[in-house]
Amino acid sequence: MSYHPDLKGKVAIVTGGGKGIGRAIALGLGASGAKVVTAARTSQEIEAVAEEIRSMGGDAMAKMTDLTSSEQIEALVQFTLDAYGGIDILVNNAARSFLRPLIDLREDGFDKIFSTNVKAPFLLGRAVAKIMMGRGGGRIINITTTGAERGGPMMGAYFASKAALKMLTMCMAVEWAPMNILVNAVGPGMTKTQFSMPLWTNPELERQLTARIPQARLGEPEDIVGAVLFLCSDAANYITGQTIYVDGGTLANT
Numbered sequence: 001m002s003y004h005p006d007l008k009g010k011v012a013i014v015t016g017g018g019k020g021i022g023r024a025i026a027l028g029l030g031a032s033g034a035k036v037v038t039a040a041r042t043s044q045e046i047e048a049v050a051e052e053i054r055s056m057g058g059d060a061m062a063k064m065t066d067l068t069s070s071e072q073i074e075a076l077v078q079f080t081l082d083a084y085g086g087i088d089i090l091v092n093n094a095a096r097s098f099l100r101p102l103i104d105l106r107e108d109g110f111d112k113i114f115s116t117n118v119k120a121p122f123l124l125g126r127a128v129a130k131i132m133m134g135r136g137g138g139r140i141i142n143i144t145t146t147g148a149e150r151g152g153p154m155m156g157a158y159f160a161s162k163a164a165l166k167m168l169t170m171c172m173a174v175e176w177a178p179m180n181i182l183v184n185a186v187g188p189g190m191t192k193t194q195f196s197m198p199l200w201t202n203p204e205l206e207r208q209l210t211a212r213i214p215q216a217r218l219g220e221p222e223d224i225v226g227a228v229l230f231l232c233s234d235a236a237n238y239i240t241g242q243t244i245y246v247d248g249g250t251l252a253n254t
Helices: 020-031 043-055 072-086 107-133 157-179 201-213 221-232
Strands: 011-015 033-040 058-062 089-092 136-143 181-188 243-244
Touching: 011 020, 011 072, 011 107, 020 033, 020 043, 020 058, 020 089, 020 221, 033 043, 033 072, 043 058, 058 072, 072 107, 089 107, 107 136, 107 157, 107 181, 136 157, 136 221, 157 181, 181 221, 221 243
Parallel strands: 011 033, 011 089, 033 058, 089 136, 136 181, 181 243
Antiparallel strands: none
């Protein structure tokens, strides 16, 4: 990851920051000078990422957080304020899904997906926006997916939740633009993470997936970071309510 805008003095929260795309984003923000709080349900992973940022000369802390709990979301915000005195950047990256047909998806599974993928970004985004209002503005980046734009099998509730998150991004952007809070989304295509491992570790499935991508490869977590950093930078001062798809041309090819 060679693109590093100047984010010195900025304070960032990255949810789902312990692995995959979230880890890559947290490292990218840290390398750009931001103070980073990584949040997830697994403390060991987020502590390791925070330590990696510190080993590069950056400043980072970890806060174990269950994003389905409004009390823990509030605790994450307060933890960040106590540690760094403010919040300038929020990356809502944490997500949940179950790989199964809609006809077999249980009601509690549906609720867990929407609670993590839509309700948590709403609650955390709202809490953080109240802080940003007193700091002259800020940036909120919601991580969606190409699945927000088209249907597909086995992950219907996940795709539906990400389509809802895209619309939530647009509504947040409209309401909060007067306070200079810019809200955008980044939508990865199929990316090699633990989250998608059941798909890309199957050689035949990987071949089928890659065949639909004009760049003829699956994404890597580091491929997603540049778009996030750009949206956090001064170069994006007049961009809000948009989604940047980082998909190797997948959506252009459908």
